[in-house]
Amino acid sequence: MILALQMILVANPTTINVFWDTIEDATKYNIVWWKSEGDIGDGGNDTVDNTENLYNIQNLRECTDYVVSLEAVKGEEQLQIEEKSTQTEPQAPFPVLGMQVNPLENEPTLEVEWIPVVPVGNCDLIYTITWAFYSTPDKEERGNTTEPHYSITGLNFYTDYKVCVTSSVEGLSANSKCDDETTVTGIPGGPPENINGVNSTTEALTVEWDPPATPNGVITNYSVTWSPDDPSEPIITTATTFTLTDLKPCTDYTISISAATAKGNGPLGESSQTTLPKVPDSPSDLVVASVVDQSDSLDVSWIQAVRPGRCDITSNTISWFLNSTGDQVGSMVLNSTESYRITGLDPWTKYLVCVSAATQGGNGPTTPYVDQTTDEDIPGGPPENVKVKNYTTSDSISVEWDPPASPNGVITRYLISWSPHDPTEPVTTKDTNYTLMGLLPCTTYTITISATTSKGSGPPSDTSDTTQPDGLAAPTNLQKTSNTETEISVSWMPPNISSNCQIVSYSLWWEKIKSPVNISPNVTQYTITNLSPETLYQISVAANYGSSTGAATTLKAKTTKDGSNVGAIVGGVIGGLALVAILGVAVLKRNKLKKMMRRDKKFRMVRREREKMQHSHGCQ
Template sequence: IELKSGILNIFLRTGVVFTQVDLWLGLSYCDGKWNEVTVSKEGSVISATMNELREQVLEPRVQQLKVNSPVFIGGIPPEIQSFYRELGLEQGFGGCMKDVKFTRGAVVNLASVSSSAVRVNLDGCLSTDSAVNCRGNDSILVYRGKEQSVYESALQPFTEYLYRVVALNEGGSVSSAWTHARTRESVPQNVPTPSRAHSINGYSIEVTWDKPAGVIGVIEKYILKAYEADGPTVPITSAELADAGMLTGVLRGLHPFTNYAVTLTACTLAGCTESLHALNISTPQEAPEDVQSPTAISFPTFLLMSWSPPKTPNGIITKYTLYMNGIPIYSGNGTKYVVKDLAVFAPHQFLLTACTLAGCTNSSQVTLFTAQLPPSHVDAPVLTVLDSRTIYVQWKEPVEVNGILDRYIIYMTTNEQNFTKWNVIYNSTELFLDFTIPQLFPGTEYLIKLAACTGGGCSVSEASTAITDESTPEGVPAPKAQSHASDSFNVSWTKPEYPNGIITSYGLYMDGVLLQNSSQLSCYAYGLAPWSLHSFRVQACTAKGCALGPLVEARTMEAAPEGMVDVFTTVDGSKEVQLKWLAPNKPNGKVTYTVLVTGLFYADQ
């Protein structure tokens, strides 16, 4: 069924039979009033009626009409137009329809039975103003000239206009058929504030509004926007509602226990307008989210528990409940609690529950330990002397560790350090139970003790004693020989640099002959000739053997020469005498000579 150029066309195809009925209307329907159109098929007669006008066609071959597809009113969707090219479909219907009914059944309410609508106002005509109609005598001259196109402005929005072109020359004129066009909608004006809103829960609200008044055009969609009160001008969330017939919508994605300002935006194809004012609403409380697990400052026998408020409280926190090993141990509004009387370094499971008036939420469970202490007791290490320079150390793990064993430390001192300075010779986290100490000194007494450490500190054992096997001394020093008289020496020496055991005796050799063998560190040698040269060497002995030190030479002090000095003279002339003499029998040192001469001497004039 088409209404085109003043003709109501009925096209009917049943099987292979095609029937067409044309009812001439002219411009009789362009009077701004309602027109009733009836199309019927009774047997072989197909008829069309509008108001008082009627036209019918008899077609004996026409078959029974069965409708088993959707009925399209006002136009055909683009996706199926290719199947009906013979109909010459043009722009869809522009105008108003009401009281649509079929042979069987009551009047159809298009708003309730339609499955889809495109740019259709299902609430009736957009305007009752029918001052402009399409009768020929009421047409207005838009353009006169020789151009073949014209642009007309100052038209009413979303209004249908009829146009035709009249071509004139000296021989007369000819007119085109009437064609219609509709102006686009305008942007909605005076969009109302939502009339009512109620919370579905803390995360969504249902909003109701009234249809905007005075909208010229078809409302394509509504948009609900929620802004945080006193917050940024960017909406927190929005909902786009494509069904413009619905005046209720749901806004989701809100935050519980928050004040919101809700606005309504109405959109036509020309654009959108948001309401100037907003409806204020507060979402209710919900159970908290992101409840943080409790933390603790650990002590050996108690835990100082603390926790932070939930990252998303969703309301006012009414209480916290702290669970330890599944048992509630605290309930209240505080954020700290001391758990007492706990074992050292013991694990405990903790869980925190935070509650609002709407409900409670648990944190994830966390395992916390009390603090570590040093081991209660550490046994002294067991020492085994392997040779003169090596000691093998063994120990046992402490019975009460009081934590996680972290490392072992071995301390050592010797009698050379008066057993007061302890040196660390082993410090390892490998947690082995033995260690070999190399490069020690033979015949030396060592004190060795063990420290076992946890995160809470270290405990040190009593010291164990071991003496390395003796060896021959090393670093025997050179003796120091001092002569304070012409016939004797005071000879002294120190201990070897490395005794390598207990020194049993010291031997002093003078001129290769053992002069003294004792435990003394000095010797007095006498009965020597003045200024005589002697060699000295010290020998140090342990149970394992003896070692000699370096050789040193020294002289006794000088004494007065002994014996006569024989002098011989030879006269060399009237003025010269040559003297010669023999050394004394015992010089007793470095001798210097002095010649004394008496008598008369010549003097140069």
């Protein structure tokens, strides 16, 4: 029988490897190849003798579909022929050369151009252009093109960019070529920032500012104007601070500032400032009180500051801080009022509070700090780090914990309950540890603990643990049942256990194993594989009771020599039982056949003896 001709094609960028199964009667193989979109003449052919089963087609084009025909021939007779198609693989192109990056004169655009890369076979060549701020090269943008040039638009003025061009073919990329370039200068993209008054008197205001966030070039100067009473011409300065003089007291002024580059001035930034005759004194008689049953609030009251001259008290600023750290928690600017309720505070926490008054000229000094503690509340969280101590027994579990991270008051006690068989009422303790007594062996208990203040109990924290069995019995009758050069099979009997404890699994281990093997509780045998030939191993097995492991039973067993067949039939892992059954049937048939042959042989011997006797007596 002639097997079917089977051909396998393995494509590379410029070669195709042809593999096939040889045909018994074939004397040679003809190989022909051509492009799928061409004809047979657009390819090549060759012949190899019947001892070959592979051929390498060379000098092909990348990313090209080819048809390969394999013909098995006996003499001049065609036995079989198979034809398959495949496509050659791509390969990375050359990097781009002659890359140039040029900024446009009047807009934030970079023109990128380069020498075209030589195409790779029939592969689709793509150019990927990436650009990013030079200071943050990891935050890049990208674009693709098939042409040797690209315009990067939408950039910022006067900004350093890193531009890279990468040629690629179907995901295979060449090394990138990169260059740095700066876009052209433009007018500032925004006003000066953070315009603030830094000093005021009855006749002067001093302001300062920061350059625009997007200067779009080198800032050459700033233009400053103000109203009312503004000058006829803007004041030009190269500094980022300026003092307005000859002003009127208690007057609101709008100060306008713009930045300029070589291209011109950018947009205006404005700030309103008020001259002051003097800042007001601080308010007096500051009182801070906790609010009963509102643990997140403090009531604050004061007597308003005396009005300084013609300037009205425009606002009061109340600020509060954590007493423990001095960090500011919040502040609130109020209209001319004399009381405020601070909310959103933490329960049972001491705060520092102060108040200041402001006129059109600014804030006056604050009052001395007054401290006060918010009212208690139930604990804001459960006890933390609840854990079971290491000495759990068959009838007790000891737990310990830390107070809640947010006690929200004085912790007066802890409530403890557990299930199953929990007490009618929760157990109370002032300590941060407790031992549950009178428990059942091998039982998993869920323990719930909550903290209590004068306002009540907070949320609970749960943990669980399993009591130990009455005795950590070991499996019995551990024995080797079979072995080969790489395997040892063992079996055992369950341990003698009592009470309500249950075996949840067995752990079996031996030398050179990283962690024990976990075995189902209803399985009492195991075959260890991947062992070394003629090696003595110490094998141990132990029963697992819940989270506890009992004592181990151990034996030593040795694998056979390399190549030994001892135990191969009995200990075979795959098909072992089936093989035994087949061999058994074969033996039975063989024995039956032997018996039949023996009976037949005996019959023939008796028959010959009778014929001899008849012949000797003259019987015909």
